[in-house]
Amino acid sequence: MEERLQQQINFILETDKLKNVIRRNFLSDDSRRENTAEHSWHSILLAQIFFEYAENKSELDLLHIIKMITVHDLVEIYAGDTFIFDETGYEDKFERENAAAKKLFSLLPGNQAEEYYALWLEFEREETPDAIYACSIDKIMPVMLNTYSKGTSWREANITSEQVFRTLKVLEKGPTTVWNLLHQLVKISEKKQNLM
Amino acid sequence: MEERLQQQINFILETDKLKNVIRRNFLSDDSRRENTAEHSWHSILLAQIFFEYAENKSELDLLHIIKMITVHDLVEIYAGDTFIFDETGYEDKFERENAAAKKLFSLLPGNQAEEYYALWLEFEREETPDAIYACSIDKIMPVMLNTYSKGTSWREANITSEQVFRTLKVLEKGPTTVWNLLHQLVKISEKKQNLM
Ligand SMILES: [Ca+2]
Numbered sequence: 464m465e466e467r468l469q470q471q472i473n474f475i476l477e478t479d480k481l482k483n484v485i486r487r488n489f490l491s492d493d494s495r496r497e498n499t500a501e502h503s504w505h506s507i508l509l510a511q512i513f514f515e516y517a518e519n520k521s522e523l524d525l526l527h528i529i530k531m532i533t534v535h536d537l538v539e540i541y542a543g544d545t546f547i548f549d550e551t552g553y554e555d556k557f558e559r560e561n562a563a564a565k566k567l568f569s570l571l572p573g574n575q576a577e578e579y580y581a582l583w584l585e586f587e588r589e590e591t592p593d594a595i596y597a598c599s600i601d602k603i604m605p606v607m608l609n610t611y612s613k614g615t616s617w618r619e620a621n622i623t624s625e626q627v628f629r630t631l632k633v634l635e636k637g638p639t640t641v642w643n644l645l646h647q648l649v650k651i652s653e654k655k656q657n658l659m
Numbered sequence: 660m661e662e663r664l665q666q667q668i669n670f671i672l673e674t675d676k677l678k679n680v681i682r683r684n685f686l687s688d689d690s691r692r693e694n695t696a697e698h699s700w701h702s703i704l705l706a707q708i709f710f711e712y713a714e715n716k717s718e719l720d721l722l723h724i725i726k727m728i729t730v731h732d733l734v735e736i737y738a739g740d741t742f743i744f745d746e747t748g749y750e751d752k753f754e755r756e757n758a759a760a761k762k763l764f765s766l767l768p769g770n771q772a773e774e775y776y777a778l779w780l781e782f783e784r785e786e787t788p789d790a791i792y793a794c795s796i797d798k799i800m801p802v803m804l805n806t807y808s809k810g811t812s813w814r815e816a817n818i819t820s821e822q823v824f825r826t827l828k829v830l831e832k833g834p835t836t837v838w839n840l841l842h843q844l845v846k847i848s849e850k851k852q853n854l855m
Contacts, residue, residue: 464843468836468840471708471709472803472807474708475701475704475705475708475803476687476803476804476807478701478704479686479687479688479701479804480688481697481700482686482693482697482701483686483688483690490675490678490679491672491675492675492676492679494679497678498697500696500697500700500701501677501678501694501696501697501700503700504677504696504697504699504700504703504729505671505674505675505678505696507700507703507725507729508671508674508729508730509671511726511729512667512670512671512767512771513667525722526721526722526725529703529722529725530707533700533703533704533707534704571708575708607668607671607672608672608675611668611672640664644664647660
């Protein structure tokens with residue numbers, strides 16, 4: 464088999480491991496915790512459905528956004544999932560994930576390795592308009608799931624509305640509808656006591 | 660909450676169920692069977708990695724392809740997964756899935772409901788260049804997983820190389836590299852006795 468193709472296959476097989484990285488939040492039917500691969504799929508779908516709400520959509524590149532969402536969590540294969548409210552885990556998160564990104568994407572042939580490492584870094588930095596939109600989608604998704612379920616991952620950790628707003632500040636730079644939605648979901652969650 | 664947004668949220672919550680639709684094939688580490696949501700994510704990734712092999716890529720629209728892959732299996736939420744080698748299950752597959760598609764996509768606001776139903780139908784028909792590429796990716800993915808694992812979903816059903824080639828004929832219309840890869844993977848699988 465041609466080496467380039469073998470490298471791509473090795474990468475695809477290694478990324479299979481994302482299906483066994485378990486996140487904190489539960490599915491909407493409370494049956495089990497979500498894995499990161501299915502979370503990535505769901506975020507890719509939401510990015511499409513909510514795209515109309517991006518006030519700056521004429522400057523955005525939805526394909527580029529989807530590429531970012533597809534790969535942004537692959538680092539968890541080596542670095543694990545870090546609970547967004549885990550402030551200790553967050554101290555060295557970038558170092559751990561950057562090392563994981565270099566290790567994983569280097570399985571790809573040179574030009575693709577560079578392309579996908581750059582996509583990961585862009586999402587991580589949350590600076591470009593595309594990255595801000597992608598992050599907004601990625602972060603509103605678990606809020607939706609926690610609101611319209613028993614909210615177990617919030618309840619078990621005594622998460623407060625204040626913590627949610629503090630960790631999801633980036634949504635203020637994203638689509639207004641999504642920022643407003645965050646407030647609406649927090650209100651519903653408080654009423655249901657999914658949030659303190 | 661605005662009705663349009665509420666409809667979109669209802670759709671997103673309903674699609675969460677795809678994470679509990681279980682396919683036949685196992686993950687590459689043989690730990691468990693794959694669910695359809697994580698399969699969709701992995702196919703979206705593969706569609707990007709293999710795009711360079713599409714001889715007709717200048718006619719293709721990768722964003723459109725990814726949108727198709729994102730939603731093409733959502734019908735399984737109501738219709739269940741049909742094993743590709745299950746010839747009886749295949750007899751009424753289109754009717755069951757078409758009804759499921761109409762039920763599910765109608766949760767979305769009008770214009771999005773139409774757009775996503777059309778995407779599903781296009782993938783289903785396997786006629787357009789975009790659909791042929793999307794199908795090729797979707798179908799080579801489990802062959803890869805079955806080859807580079809114990810191949811349990813093939814072994815338990817005594818699947819033969821002839822059955823694989825017969826059900827995956829569409830790959831002949833897709834990128835040559837992917838068609839050739841199918842032959843290489845079948846050869847490896849025969850040697851490992853994952854295929855009869
Ligand atoms: Ca994420």
